[in-house]
Amino acid sequence: MNGCGRAFVAVLRRDLVIGFRHRSELGNPVVFNIIVALLFIFALGNDPVILGRLAAAIIWVCAVLASTLSLERLFTPDYEDGTLEQLLLSAQPLPLLVAAKILAHWLLCGLPLVVAALLLGVLLYLPQPGYPPLLLTLLLGTPVFSLLGALLAALTVGLRGSGVLLALLILPLYIPVLIFAVAAVSDAVHGLSIAGQIYFLASLFVLALTLLPFATAATLRLRLG
Amino acid sequence: MRMLEPFYKFSSPQHFYRLSTVLAPWLGWLAVALFTTGLTGGLLLAPPDYQQGESVRIIYVHVPSAWMSLFVYVLMAAAGVAGLVWNVKVADAVARASAPLGAMFTFLALATGSLWGKPMWGTWWVWDARLTSELVLLFLYLGYMALQNAIEDRRMAARAGAVLALVGVVNIPIIHYSVEWWSTLHQPASISRIGAPAIHISMLVPLLVMALAFTFYYVAAVLVRARCELLEAEAGSQWAQAAAATAAERP
Numbered sequence: 312m313n314g315c316g317r318a319f320v321a322v323l324r325r326d327l328v329i330g331f332r333h334r335s336e337l338g339n340p341v342v343f344n345i346i347v348a349l350l351f352i353f354a355l356g357n358d359p360v361i362l363g364r365l366a367a368a369i370i371w372v373c374a375v376l377a378s379t380l381s382l383e384r385l386f387t388p389d390y391e392d393g394t395l396e397q398l399l400l401s402a403q404p405l406p407l408l409v410a411a412k413i414l415a416h417w418l419l420c421g422l423p424l425v426v427a428a429l430l431l432g433v434l435l436y437l438p439q440p441g442y443p444p445l446l447l448t449l450l451l452g453t454p455v456f457s458l459l460g461a462l463l464a465a466l467t468v469g470l471r472g473s474g475v476l477l478a479l480l481i482l483p484l485y486i487p488v489l490i491f492a493v494a495a496v497s498d499a500v501h502g503l504s505i506a507g508q509i510y511f512l513a514s515l516f517v518l519a520l521t522l523l524p525f526a527t528a529a530t531l532r533l534r535l536g
Numbered sequence: 537m538r539m540l541e542p543f544y545k546f547s548s549p550q551h552f553y554r555l556s557t558v559l560a561p562w563l564g565w566l567a568v569a570l571f572t573t574g575l576t577g578g579l580l581l582a583p584p585d586y587q588q589g590e591s592v593r594i595i596y597v598h599v600p601s602a603w604m605s606l607f608v609y610v611l612m613a614a615a616g617v618a619g620l621v622w623n624v625k626v627a628d629a630v631a632r633a634s635a636p637l638g639a640m641f642t643f644l645a646l647a648t649g650s651l652w653g654k655p656m657w658g659t660w661w662v663w664d665a666r667l668t669s670e671l672v673l674l675f676l677y678l679g680y681m682a683l684q685n686a687i688e689d690r691r692m693a694a695r696a697g698a699v700l701a702l703v704g705v706v707n708i709p710i711i712h713y714s715v716e717w718w719s720t721l722h723q724p725a726s727i728s729r730i731g732a733p734a735i736h737i738s739m740l741v742p743l744l745v746m747a748l749a750f751t752f753y754y755v756a757a758v759l760v761r762a763r764c765e766l767l768e769a770e771a772g773s774q775w776a777q778a779a780a781a782t783a784a785e786r787p
Contacts, residue, residue: 462703466696470686480679480700483672484707487714494718515710526699533620533695 318403319411326415329388336384340420341427344377348431359436366435367445367496370428371452375485378453379478381420382460385412386468386531395468399535405528413461413524421453437496444499444509448492451512455488458519458527465530488515549766550775552626556759563756570749577742591655596742598648600750601641602666605673606708608638608754612680613705616698626762628694629769631701632684633761637754639677646670665716672711676704690769 330337351369355361362369389395389412398408428449432442463481467473495508578596612634618627649667650660661667680700687693770776
């Protein structure tokens with residue numbers, strides 16, 4: 312493995328190790344996710360028909376909120392203890408290191424949300440045909456959240472009250488993913504083809520993956536340079 | 537390089553300040569004249585629509601403000617890029633000064649659209665694709681302004697704002713088409729858009745005059761606002777203190 316690959320793995324491993332050392336924090340977004348879904352259930356009542364029809368929408372909105380909540384942790388701790396500056400000074404390309412951090416963030420925060428969403432599907436009486444598209448859209452959509460979120464987290468790192476500001480900036484940008492993901496699940500429940508929505512989400516994912524690590528790295532240099 | 541010299545000259549805060557002091561009143565009065573002409577033409581001279589009646593007259597405010605809301609966002613992003621790439625202080629000031637104006641145009645477009653919707657659609661609000669996109673645009677403006685206010689260092693705020701505006705410009709088409717797709721999916725067919733696609737010349741002329749009036753109003757307002765931004769940003773410099781002193785002496 313060459314230097315770039317080793318640097319990528321080193322950053323990834325470091326972030327994962329730190330994540331697992333703070334296990335209680337790791338679980339917070341998932342617990343938040345389930346609690347918000349619970350609030351929806353209390354507000355809507357326990358009618359299986361109504362809940363089943365709204366399940367996809369509720370699960371996705373909960374996932375959006377929970378992933379927004381977790382974004383602040385992406386760069387803020389590293390900014391506070393100076394690690395971020397070390398990464399900026401590193402000889403390896405910054406976009407690569409940022410990509411490693413984003414991947415670690417998705418593994419720690421995005422993937423648990425996908426698992427939690429399947430559990431919520433059961434609690435919300437999501438009809439059986441909805442599960443494969445729910446899983447697929449979450450696997451395509453949550454990385455987009457992590458990638459887009461990383462850019463805006465880089466933009467707001469170190470600002471006072473950055474949590475609320477970050478949510479304010481990021482939520483409008485999540486709209487396309489939300490629209491197509493929820494539509495895919497509800498179309499699948501009605502037995503329609505969902506290829507279009509999946510292609511759209513996949514193209515958003517590829518677009519985000521190719522552009523955003525570079526944009527995030529440039530933004531970090533702007534903010535800290 | 538010689539060709540670019542006037543541009544460099546204009547882009548120095550000092551010259552921009554002087555030029556804007558001269559230009560802003562003229563452009564402002566031009567906007568007033570155009571507003572008077574356009575509103576007279578639109579509200580009194582243009583015929584009422586054969587289907588919508590007198591309610592159609594709101595388009596003379598609604599359509600130009602909707603145009604401006606998008607135009608100002610793109611201009612804000614372009615100014616942001618100029619500030620980011622060439623380090624033009626004036627561009628930073630223009631971008632920062634544009635945001636509240638753009639948000640105001642967006643709000644005006646939403647409010648007039650809603651007022652028009654009540655008699656035409658029978659409801660204040662419809663989740664129509666264009667209305668919804670406009671609402672998202674308002675949130676993008678508000679986010680930009682919130683970011684500007686959160687960063688105290690002006691240089692940093694301008695750079696961060698430029699990045700955000702660029703992200704917004706890339707995202708606006710994606711959001712717009714997603715929302716369009718979404719609204720055709722959800723909206724019942726009972727709400728159909730009234731009005732023929734073509735617009736008669738007697739209505740088009742006042743509309744274009746109003747669009748010009750809005751543009752000149754925007755340019756005049758942004759010149760004044762950017763001038764104040766520059767004074768604040770350059771408060772320590774000699775020219776800014778001299779300019780402030782001259783302004784204070786004026787009756």
